[in-house]
Amino acid sequence: MLAVFRHQKGAFFRIVSYMSKTLFEPREGLLEKIITRIHHEQRALAVRNKIMIFSMTLIFSVIAMIFVSSSLLSDFTTSGFAQFFSLIFSDFSAISAYWQSFVFALLETLPAVSLVSFLVLLLLFLQSLKSLITNVKIINNNKLLAS
Numbered sequence: 001m002l003a004v005f006r007h008q009k010g011a012f013f014r015i016v017s018y019m020s021k022t023l024f025e026p027r028e029g030l031l032e033k034i035i036t037r038i039h040h041e042q043r044a045l046a047v048r049n050k051i052m053i054f055s056m057t058l059i060f061s062v063i064a065m066i067f068v069s070s071s072l073l074s075d076f077t078t079s080g081f082a083q084f085f086s087l088i089f090s091d092f093s094a095i096s097a098y099w100q101s102f103v104f105a106l107l108e109t110l111p112a113v114s115l116v117s118f119l120v121l122l123l124l125f126l127q128s129l130k131s132l133i134t135n136v137k138i139i140n141n142n143k144l145l146a147s
Contacts, residue, residue: 044142047135054132061125068118075111084109 076082084106087095095102 040142044139047138051132051135051139054128054135058125058128058132061121061128065118065121065125068114068121072111072114072118075114079109079111081106081109081111 084102087102
């Protein structure tokens with residue numbers, strides 16, 4: 001191709017060198033702005049993903065807490081824990097005399113598995129809520145800074 005258009009070779013290079021000097025010069029700091037914007041978008045995408053994950057975790061923990069709380073209430077009523085616990089208010093003198101046996105009786109009737117699972121779900125709910133609020137604040141602060 002260069003053999004056919006050999007007479008245009010000098011003009012072509014003059015045009016390319018002129019265009020590269022004048023037309024294709026990027027503004028000062030353009031690369032830094034582009035890189036900064038890419039990093040900003042990557043962080044925003046990560047925050048949006050975190051918001052989705054924490055929202056789903058929050059919904060899951062609320063639904064699971066409903067089922068576990070009903071199980072916890074039924075375990076409390078069937079174990080007899082409420083009857084032992086009510087002795088604190090009705091016969092405190094007997095409890096003060098036999099307090100070690102009373103504490104062991106309370107611990108034996110405590111529905112530990114249901115209580116622990118409810119507390120774990122409550123902790124998961126609170127942590128998800130805290131993280132969700134934090135990430136939503138990050139998104140809102142970035143929107144305020146952008147505008």
